[in-house]
Amino acid sequence: xxxxxxxxxxxxxxxxxxxxxxxxxxxxxxxxxxxxxxxxxxxxxxxxxxxxxxxxxxxxxxxxxxxxxxxxxxxxxxxxxxxxxxxxxxxxxxxxxxxxxxxxxxxxxxxxxxxxxxxxxxxxxxxxxxxxxxxxxxxxxxxxxxxxxxxxxxxxxxxxxxxxxxxxxxxxxxxxxxxxxxxxxxxxxxxxxxxxxxxxxxxxxxxxxxxxxxxxxxxxxxxxxxxxxxxxxxxxxxxxxxxxxxxxxxxxxxxxxxxxxxxxxxxxxxxxxxxxxxxxxxxxxxxxxxxxxxxxxxxxxxxxxxxxxxxxxxxxxxxxxxxxxxxxxxxxxxxxxxxxxxxxxxxxxxxxxxxxxxxxxxxx
Amino acid sequence: xxxxxxxxxxxxxxxxxxxxxxxxxxxxxxxxxxxxxxxxxxxxxxxxxxxxxxxxxxxxxxxxxxxxxxxxxxxxxxxxxxxxxxxxxxxxxxxxxxxxxxxxxxxxxxxxxxxxxxxxxxxxxxxxxxxxxxxxxxxxxxxxxxxxxxxxxxxxxxxxxxxxxxxxxxxxxxxxxxxxxxxxxxxxxxxxxxxxxxxxxxxxxxxxxxxxxxxxxxxxxxxxxxxxxxxxxxxxxxxxxxxxxxxxxxxxxxxxxxxxxxxxxxxxxxxxxxxxxxxxxxxxxxxxxxxxxxxxxxxxxxxxxxxxxxxxxxxxxxxxxxxxxxxxxxxxxxxxxxxxxxxxxxxxxxxxxxxxxxxxxxxx
Numbered sequence: 001x002x003x004x005x006x007x008x009x010x011x012x013x014x015x016x017x018x019x020x021x022x023x024x025x026x027x028x029x030x031x032x033x034x035x036x037x038x039x040x041x042x043x044x045x046x047x048x049x050x051x052x053x054x055x056x057x058x059x060x061x062x063x064x065x066x067x068x069x070x071x072x073x074x075x076x077x078x079x080x081x082x083x084x085x086x087x088x089x090x091x092x093x094x095x096x097x098x099x100x101x102x103x104x105x106x107x108x109x110x111x112x113x114x115x116x117x118x119x120x121x122x123x124x125x126x127x128x129x130x131x132x133x134x135x136x137x138x139x140x141x142x143x144x145x146x147x148x149x150x151x152x153x154x155x156x157x158x159x160x161x162x163x164x165x166x167x168x169x170x171x172x173x174x175x176x177x178x179x180x181x182x183x184x185x186x187x188x189x190x191x192x193x194x195x196x197x198x199x200x201x202x203x204x205x206x207x208x209x210x211x212x213x214x215x216x217x218x219x220x221x222x223x224x225x226x227x228x229x230x231x232x233x234x235x236x237x238x239x240x241x242x243x244x245x246x247x248x249x250x251x252x253x254x255x256x257x258x259x260x261x262x263x264x265x266x267x268x269x270x271x272x273x274x275x276x277x278x279x280x281x282x283x284x285x286x287x288x289x290x291x292x293x294x295x296x297x298x299x300x301x302x303x304x305x306x307x308x309x310x311x312x313x314x315x316x317x318x319x320x321x322x323x324x325x326x327x328x329x330x331x332x333x334x335x336x337x338x339x340x341x342x343x344x345x346x347x348x349x350x351x352x353x354x355x356x357x358x359x360x361x362x363x364x
Numbered sequence: 365x366x367x368x369x370x371x372x373x374x375x376x377x378x379x380x381x382x383x384x385x386x387x388x389x390x391x392x393x394x395x396x397x398x399x400x401x402x403x404x405x406x407x408x409x410x411x412x413x414x415x416x417x418x419x420x421x422x423x424x425x426x427x428x429x430x431x432x433x434x435x436x437x438x439x440x441x442x443x444x445x446x447x448x449x450x451x452x453x454x455x456x457x458x459x460x461x462x463x464x465x466x467x468x469x470x471x472x473x474x475x476x477x478x479x480x481x482x483x484x485x486x487x488x489x490x491x492x493x494x495x496x497x498x499x500x501x502x503x504x505x506x507x508x509x510x511x512x513x514x515x516x517x518x519x520x521x522x523x524x525x526x527x528x529x530x531x532x533x534x535x536x537x538x539x540x541x542x543x544x545x546x547x548x549x550x551x552x553x554x555x556x557x558x559x560x561x562x563x564x565x566x567x568x569x570x571x572x573x574x575x576x577x578x579x580x581x582x583x584x585x586x587x588x589x590x591x592x593x594x595x596x597x598x599x600x601x602x603x604x605x606x607x608x609x610x611x612x613x614x615x616x617x618x619x620x621x622x623x624x625x626x627x628x629x630x631x632x633x634x635x636x637x638x639x640x641x642x643x644x645x646x647x648x649x650x651x652x653x654x655x656x657x658x659x660x661x662x663x664x665x666x667x668x669x670x671x672x673x674x675x676x677x678x679x680x681x682x683x684x685x686x687x688x689x690x691x692x693x694x695x696x697x698x699x700x701x702x703x704x705x706x707x708x709x710x711x712x713x714x715x716x717x718x719x720x721x722x723x724x725x726x727x728x
Contacts, residue, residue, distance in 0.1 A: 116568060116570060128727050130665055130725060130727055131727065133665065133702075134702075136567065136568055138568070165564070165567065165568070167564055171562070171564065171565070174565065175562070175564060175565035175568050176568060178557060178558070178561055178565050179558075179561075179565060179566070179568050179569045179570070179573050180568070180570065180572060180573065182554070182557070183554055183572055183573040183576045183577075184572065185612055185637070186550060186553075186554050186576065187572075187576050187641065188637055188638055188640070188641030189550075189605055189608045189609060189612065189637070189641065190546070190547055190550050190605070190644075191640075191641040191642075191643075191644035191645040191648075192608060192637065192640035192641050192643075192644045193542060193546070193601065193604065193605065193644060194542070194543075194644035194645070194647050194648065195640055195643045195644040195647070197539075197542055197543075197644075197647070198535070198539070200529065200531055200535065200539060201535070201538065201539035201542050201543060202543070202647050202648070202649065203500065203529060203649060204480060204500055204502070204529070204539050204540060204543050204544070205543045205648050205649055206480060206543070206544060208544060208547055208548060208551075208578075208579045209543050209544065209547040209648065210648055211575040211576070211578050211579065212547045212550065212551050212575070212576055212578075212579065213547075213641075213644065213645050213648055214572075214575050214576075214645075215572045215575065215576065216641035216642065216644065216645040217641075217642060217645040217646070218638075218642075220635050220638035220639055220642065223634070223638055224631050224634055224635055224638070227616065227619065227634050228619050228627070228630075228631060228634075231616040231617070231619035231620045231630070232616075232620050234616055235612075235613045235616035235617055235620070237557065238609055238612055238613050238616070239613055240557065241553055241554070241557060241609065242606060242609050242610065242613070244553045244556060245553060245602055245605065245606050245609065246606065248549055248553065248599075248602055249599045249602050249603055249606070252591065252595040252596075252598055252599035252602070253595070253599055255591065255592050255595035256595045256596050256599070263592070266592075266595070267588050267592060270587070270588055270591055270592075271584050271588055273549070273552055273553070273556065274552055274582075274584035274587055274588070275584055276552070276555075276556035276559055277551065277552030277553065277555040277556050277577075277580035277581075278555075278580065278581060278582075278584065279555075279556075279559045280554075280555035280556045280557060280558035280559040280561075280577070280580065281555040281558070281577050281578075281580040281581040282581070283558050283559070283561070283566050284555075284558065284566070284569050284573065284574055284577055285566065285567060285569055301494055301497070309677045309680075309681075309687050309690070310674065310677030310678040310679075310680060310681035311677075311681075312677075313673045313674035313676075313677045313678070314674040314677070314678055315674075316673075316674060317673075317674035317675075323673055326673070326690045326691075327690075337498075338497075338498075361494060363492050363494055363495065
């Protein structure tokens with residue numbers, strides 16, 4: 001790939017343009033908001049000059065509602081050899097392109113993709129060539145997708161140092177409904193229960209609810225777009241969850257009974273649900289995309305002064321131990337905190353000994 | 365308080381006994397499992413010798429099902445001046461004590477409490493005097509509770525360096541249903557959806573679902589006990605959540621409609637839910653028990669070698685910046701990672717500059 005056209009210079013478009021430019025690809029930038037395109041160019045993402053001919057690859061990174069229309073216009077103009085989009089739901093663009101009467105021969109040169117990169121901010125100023133590093137980037141070729149276009153996409157993904165995952169478009173949309181869209185709404189619904197809760201109750205929030213509701217703080221506008229593009233699979237999953245929720249209520253009501261036999265049945269039902277949850281949680285991949293490693297956790301008490309964490313990590317480094325994960329537990333109304341260090345099981349006792357030796361107070 | 369009797373030398377009983385002993389209180393330890401009591405004594409939590417008379421304070425730290433029976437026996441024996449339990453649900457013990465025909469005059473000397481301390485392991489060997497530091501410790505005096513017993517409890521909480529919170533027993537049980545028991549079951553239900561999911565779908569799990577399902581890995585036995593003691597309030601909350609879930613399904617189905625007016629209504633409904641979630645999330649207290657501070661996040665790319673985190677924290681420490689929270693984002697199939705550092709807004713730009721200067725690659 002030597003030339004590319006990036007349409008839409010927000011966070012995603014500008015980030016991938018930066019990665020391509022860094023690898024020597026000539027990138028032409030277009031955005032309905034010409035200021036955004038100029039900003040992206042000034043950051044080194046490419047040029048706002050028109051390509052003046054057919055480019056190797058056109059990448060459409062516009063808001064979901066404009067993806068199909070933009071692709072259709074580019075295809076009609078024969079703007080590129082291959083065409084990609086980066087929208088977070090894949091069924092829509094293809095269906096719309098077909099509905100717009102796109103020539104099937106040209107449609108072979110379109111490939112739907114979805115880089116699963118985090119976004120805390122938006123716009124070209126938030127862009128970075130490293131945005132996609134290590135994240136999955138889903139490619140959804142149809143049966144007749146041009147192999148050359150698939151290879152262009154793989155080249156783009158490699159330039160961005162992402163991890164390509166090939167999936168059927170429908171399977172992708174079901175998968176993100178399961179692992180992203182449904183959990184988002186459930187987190188929202190749990191957090192919504194706190195909206196009018198008593199202050200005293202809210203004071204008792206611990207790390208559990210803090211984790212469950214973290215993503216409930218997400219930007220509504222972004223999530224309306226995402227959910228609007230994938231409502232069916234998400235609704236189906238919430239329906240299934242609703243059945244399990246009904247079962248949870250049923251067995252909890254049995255636990256309220258005065259009859260020991262009914263209470264026992266309730267306890268069994270609760271256990272069944274909790275064990276299914278254990279089994280599902282065990283499937284969530286940990287670091288490096290592997291099955292979750294059984295890390296050991298070491299809890300260290302720290303004061304809230306600058307440098308305390310640095311000293312812990314320096315001491316762990318000196319002991320030659322790699323910290324796989326860190327969690328800081330927040331103390332209520334106090335300056336002290338608890339740091340949970342996750343390490344490989346074989347490293348745990350050595351690290352604990354090294355930290356104790358250096359005067360850290362460990363919690364068993 | 366000069367003498368105490370701790371009945372039940374598991375994690376909680378042994379931990380508070382260690383804290384009391386450290387403050388010069390003579391602590392007598394009893395457990396149905398005499399080995400557990402001896403282990404606690406050998407750790408310095410007190411003595412297994414019988415008090416040989418009335419102690420100042422008896423603390424019952426036995427499994428929930430045995431709390432009321434143990435308290436009733438102690439009250440009958442006039443074993444102490446004041447009596448506490450530490451069970452995680454408060455309505456049950458008092459109701460059972462009344463049902464057991466406890467003399468109301470003696471019942472005034474019982475106070476139900478709940479230390480909200482984390483427990484990853486159990487048993488006396490996991491105990492530490494610091495277990496309760498900075499955590500809320502709920503005290504639930506009844507209208508006629510002896511003030512002297514309340515003061516004994518406040519002294520115990522102070523010795524354990526916990527933060528006392530006085531609440532009505534019923535309000536406590538509703539509050540923990542809301543901020544702990546309901547979120548636990550919801551996390552379980554989301555994780556359960558993954559139990560039989562396709563491998564490819566599970567590979568796409570990101571930090572969002574990882575956070576939502578973290579507590580789904582909890583020990584079923586512990587949660588059966590907790591939920592059995594508080595089934596009514598939890599079931600009521602799940603019922604209310606179920607109604608919101610039904611509303612979520614309804615508005616998602618509208619988004620599937622071919623009619624623009626219905627789709628617009630669906631989008632409005634989704635936005636309403638997302639905004640309620642935003643509002644609820646904003647109430648979850650952050651560190652130091654305050655309302656959540658608006659920290660700024662700085663994202664730093666690191667390799668997976670030992671010492672990388674140490675270098676970051678050392679560099680932050682040198683810049684005089686206190687890291688309020690850390691989150692490591694796991695990259696799929698790659699050795700590189702992304703570390704999110706949360707810092708006070710006024711410290712953010714200085715830290716970013718200091719880290720860049722020292723060669724770190726920051727993600728905007």
